[in-house]
Amino acid sequence: MTAPTRKQQADPLAGVALDVDALIDNPSTAIVVCCGSGGVGKTTTAAALGLRAAERGRKVVVLTIDPARRLAQSMGLTELDNTPRVVKSVSGPGELQAMMLDMKRTFDEVVLAHADPERARQIMENPFYQSLSSGFAGTQEYMAMEKLGQLQATGTWDLIVVDTPPSRSALDFLDAPNRLGSFLDGKLIRVLMAPAKVGGRSAMKFLNVGMNMFTGVLGKILGANVLQDVSTFVAAMDSMFGGFRERADRTYQLLQAPGTAFLVVAAPERDALREAAYFVDRLETDRMPLAGLVLNRVHRTGAPQLTAERALAAAETLEQGDADAETDGGAGGSATAQESQGSQGSQASEGSQASEVLAAGLLRLHADRVRTITHERRMRDRFVSIYPDVPLVEVPALAGDVHDLEGLREIGERLAAG
Amino acid sequence: MPDWEGVRLHVVSGKGGTGKTTVAAALAMALAADGKRTLLIEVEERQGIAELFGISALPYEERRVASVGPGALGRSGTRGSTGKAGREGEVFALAIDIEQALLEYLEMFYKLGRAGKALRKVGFIDFATTIAPGLRDVLLTGKACEAVRRKGPDGKRHYDAVVMDAPPTGRISRFLNINTEVAGLARFGPIFTQSQAVMRVIRSPETAVHLVTLLEEMPVQETVDGVAELRSAGLPVGGVFVNMVRPPLLDEAAILASDGDHREELGLALADAGVGGRPRGGAGRSVPAATRKLVEPLLAQGREHAARVLLEREQRSDVQALKLPTYELPLLSGGVDLGGLYRLAAALKEEGAA
Numbered sequence: 001m002t003a004p005t006r007k008q009q010a011d012p013l014a015g016v017a018l019d020v021d022a023l024i025d026n027p028s029t030a031i032v033v034c035c036g037s038g039g040v041g042k043t044t045t046a047a048a049l050g051l052r053a054a055e056r057g058r059k060v061v062v063l064t065i066d067p068a069r070r071l072a073q074s075m076g077l078t079e080l081d082n083t084p085r086v087v088k089s090v091s092g093p094g095e096l097q098a099m100m101l102d103m104k105r106t107f108d109e110v111v112l113a114h115a116d117p118e119r120a121r122q123i124m125e126n127p128f129y130q131s132l133s134s135g136f137a138g139t140q141e142y143m144a145m146e147k148l149g150q151l152q153a154t155g156t157w158d159l160i161v162v163d164t165p166p167s168r169s170a171l172d173f174l175d176a177p178n179r180l181g182s183f184l185d186g187k188l189i190r191v192l193m194a195p196a197k198v199g200g201r202s203a204m205k206f207l208n209v210g211m212n213m214f215t216g217v218l219g220k221i222l223g224a225n226v227l228q229d230v231s232t233f234v235a236a237m238d239s240m241f242g243g244f245r246e247r248a249d250r251t252y253q254l255l256q257a258p259g260t261a262f263l264v265v266a267a268p269e270r271d272a273l274r275e276a277a278y279f280v281d282r283l284e285t286d287r288m289p290l291a292g293l294v295l296n297r298v299h300r301t302g303a304p305q306l307t308a309e310r311a312l313a314a315a316e317t318l319e320q321g322d323a324d325a326e327t328d329g330g331a332g333g334s335a336t337a338q339e340s341q342g343s344q345g346s347q348a349s350e351g352s353q354a355s356e357v358l359a360a361g362l363l364r365l366h367a368d369r370v371r372t373i374t375h376e377r378r379m380r381d382r383f384v385s386i387y388p389d390v391p392l393v394e395v396p397a398l399a400g401d402v403h404d405l406e407g408l409r410e411i412g413e414r415l416a417a418g
Numbered sequence: 419m420p421d422w423e424g425v426r427l428h429v430v431s432g433k434g435g436t437g438k439t440t441v442a443a444a445l446a447m448a449l450a451a452d453g454k455r456t457l458l459i460e461v462e463e464r465q466g467i468a469e470l471f472g473i474s475a476l477p478y479e480e481r482r483v484a485s486v487g488p489g490a491l492g493r494s495g496t497r498g499s500t501g502k503a504g505r506e507g508e509v510f511a512l513a514i515d516i517e518q519a520l521l522e523y524l525e526m527f528y529k530l531g532r533a534g535k536a537l538r539k540v541g542f543i544d545f546a547t548t549i550a551p552g553l554r555d556v557l558l559t560g561k562a563c564e565a566v567r568r569k570g571p572d573g574k575r576h577y578d579a580v581v582m583d584a585p586p587t588g589r590i591s592r593f594l595n596i597n598t599e600v601a602g603l604a605r606f607g608p609i610f611t612q613s614q615a616v617m618r619v620i621r622s623p624e625t626a627v628h629l630v631t632l633l634e635e636m637p638v639q640e641t642v643d644g645v646a647e648l649r650s651a652g653l654p655v656g657g658v659f660v661n662m663v664r665p666p667l668l669d670e671a672a673i674l675a676s677d678g679d680h681r682e683e684l685g686l687a688l689a690d691a692g693v694g695g696r697p698r699g700g701a702g703r704s705v706p707a708a709t710r711k712l713v714e715p716l717l718a719q720g721r722e723h724a725a726r727v728l729l730e731r732e733q734r735s736d737v738q739a740l741k742l743p744t745y746e747l748p749l750l751s752g753g754v755d756l757g758g759l760y761r762l763a764a765a766l767k768e769e770g771a772a
Contacts, residue, residue, distance in 0.1 A: 038586065039435015039637075066588065068636045270753050271469075272435070302715025306693065314691035321690070355683035359691065361668040362684070362716040365723055368667060371751055399725045401635040 015384040018292035018391035020415045023261060024053040024159065030259035031152065032291070035164045037275035040267045041296040043067050044402055044411060045395075046163040047075060047098070049263075051087070051405065052412030053159050054096035061157040062098045065144055065165045072100065074404045082106060084151070089405055097157070103143040107133040110146060110247070128229040140165045141175075145251040152254060174255075174286060261291035268298055268376035268394075273383050280387055292391035294415065295380060299372050300396050308367040308374075315363035318356045393418045421657065421743050421770050425626045426566045427619060428581040428656065431590040431644070432630030433637040437661040439466040440754050441630045441747065442583040444762035445659075446509050448772035450486045451763070453505030454578040457565050458483070460513040461558045461584060467511045472756060476513040480565075484509040484756070491764040510577075512565070519557045523612075555593050556613050563619040587629060587644040591651045594620055594627065626656030631737065633660060633730040638737060645740055657743040657771065660734070664749050668723055685713050745769045 023029055034046040043064050050062035061084050064072070072078070075087045075098045082102035090096045111129075112120050123129050133139060144165055151160050254260065262283055266276035276293060283290045384392065395414045402408055422428070428449070430442040439460070446458040457480060460467045465475045471483045486507035568576040585593050596613040619625060629644050631637040641658060648655050685705030688694065694709030705713075737744055747765055750758040766772055 037434065039433060069639060070635065267435075274469075302718055303712045306712055310693065314688070314693045317691040318687060352683060352687065355680050356687045356690075358668075358680060358720075359684055359687035362720045363688075363691070363693070365667045365719055366716055368751075369719055375751060375753075399722050400729050 013381045013384050015388060016391040017418055018393040020393060023291055024049060024058065025056060027158070028259055029261055030159060031148070031261070032159070032161045033164065033255070033260065033262045034162065034265050035262060035279055036265035037272050040265050040272050042265045043071060043163045045265050045294055045296065046161050047071060048408045048411035048415060050096055050098065050161040051090065051408045052416065054090050054094035055092035057093045058159045059095045059157050060097070060159045060161060061151055062096070062161045063101060063147060063151065064098065064163045065101050065140065067100060070401060070403055074402055074408060101144055101147055103140045104133050106143040106147050107139065123233065126229055126233040128233045146247065149247065149251045149254060174282065255288055258289065260289055262288055263291050263294050265294045265296060267296050268379045270379060273379055277383060277386065280390055290390065292393065295392060295394045297397040298376055298394040299369060301366065301369050301373060303366065306366060308370040311363040311367040311370070315360040318360040321356060420772050422626055422772070425624060426579055427562060427625040428579060429584045429594065429625065429627045430581060430630060431584045431587050431627060433640045434586050436630045436632050436637050438630050439470055439583045440762065441659045441661055442581050443467065443470055444747070444759050444766055445772065446581040447484060447486055447759060447763035448491060448766040449579040449581065450507030450509045451491045451767055451772065453507050455508045456510070457577045457580045458509060458511045459562050459565070459580060459582045461582065463513070463515065465513060466583065467513060470754065470759070476511055478513065478515040478518045480510045480512045482508055483511040490760060491767045514558055514561055516554055516557060519561055523557060553609065556596050556609060556616060559594065559596060559616050559620065560612050563616050566619060566624065587640050590627065590644065591647045591653060594653055595651050621652060621654065623654065625654050627653055628656040628659055630659045630661050632662055633733040635733065638733045642736065642740065645742070655742065657745060658737055658740060660737060660744060660746045662749040663746045666727060668720060681713050685709055688712060745771045
């Protein structure tokens, strides 16, 4: 949805540049979803984008899933209370709020919204509900999307930036709404609830032999009490099933809507980029609007003209020189010669020797840096040659972690500068 | 003696992106040295092991993925005492498929025969693992425990060690604490019995839960939190594996020096070494312009490096404060391939992890 700007046509691997500022400044951008594999700086990217958008005048809320403590603190989030909180010290005309997702509470909210208080209480006390709301593998993903829907429905913000859960696989959060939705109104569960609804015997008549065996096995391996819990849960939830399904569909449509932009976040490493490629494919299959790829933690050098080979050769020359000097000093000269040279000379040579050691070290460091850059470039180029149309921005690596808004601001600047 | 003598089940967890799978694989290889047989188990249905070893996707069966010849990991411990010296160690791998594991399990208890296939068709498997999230974990850990306890015809253990590439730190306690997970579910029946048996293995001295970290703030913080969580859950904490450790390229003096103002001397030294052109000799030597241009970027890289070394030092001391056996694995530039795995395995062996 951004207007991609071609940096240069000549190099087929140059790719299309992702203009982050154009994306967040565009008033029709209403939702930005940051996705990608674990450990690539997804949450940090989401937070930095949110801050930058706010400082450029938008009214933003950032929904984080499981932020590292430091990152949460950097935005002034100290408790997981499922409510957006204003982030202080944001400069500029906009406003930033941030929140951490509490999946159990979000699930409770859904139940409360759809059931009368008495029924809601029944549902929430059900042991099966408790394990579903806090333990089910897809619940976090589902609730993240549910929360997104809620935030959007309030109309309080003009930009929502969402972080996605660190899933087992990239598929999870796109599939979760559907999976939980279809699970909750699925055929199987309806069969199960039949006994509770109509009362044992008569309902059993309607079950074919296969289903009989099915519930039998299920009861045996899980214990009959589980089935009981599930069927009372399902009975209590009955009125809500339509709601769940509908909500899941709505969230899915929201993700496909033109105001939504997906940013795939990756690091210039094989695994992370493979996962990113997978995401890009998946988003395309599901017709989800992909804005581009954010390549985090990319290394740069201020001295690209010096190759790794030449730097290493020079480092060796310097170290060789050092070794020679040491041998000379050790074997060389009588006591008188050393005395006659005096302290002045030895000091000078000490100084130049120290700078030679430093120079050699810096050269080795540079060679290492250049090799890292070469490797990262190869990884990046591979991605670009497969996905030449995916806009891409490289974010230079920060020396340390983010501790405060200043750090987030710095990342935001790097995101925009590319 | 290796640090984990007597441990049969190594559970490897860590923050996402720290290289759990790599460390688990290297550990399985290190443990297979000296003619041992180990099993590497993957539980997240991601085919990370196949990717790492550069082979096609693993089916749900134990496959040999690597052999560790005598001396392949260096000389330590290959001679004499064990009597197994000179024998080839073997690493097997298993990617657990949850559906098949459940069917296998049902088969074991109920002799379902073809009915099993029918169950799969009606979506039973999906359903069962969905309504009972604990079931999934019981099946996964149960499979690992079965491999640990399995005995050959000679009455000896089939595998000398089993290494599990486990879920990340955030989920590990829950994943291993089967008892509490299924507590709300079955209170009797085979799942209950099974989970009791699994818990006995997991809480025994035969199990160790290792955490993988990097020398960065977030992973270290997560490791510290993870250790506390494992301890409070009564799970056996193993060692900390610090992955992707970069070699210190500048010595202490150079790090300090890169802070001071040495531009001129540095420029001369660089010019002397032939970087960017030769200095004009004689007493009033000056640095060629091409060399001069390099000084500032190189110093900047030096300062960045120094800052990172200091940060890493802090992180390392936080790891050490945990007072757990700690192992460091070098960063392999260009990613990890099979050759790299051998190098990492050798490093682990050298450090006493196996």
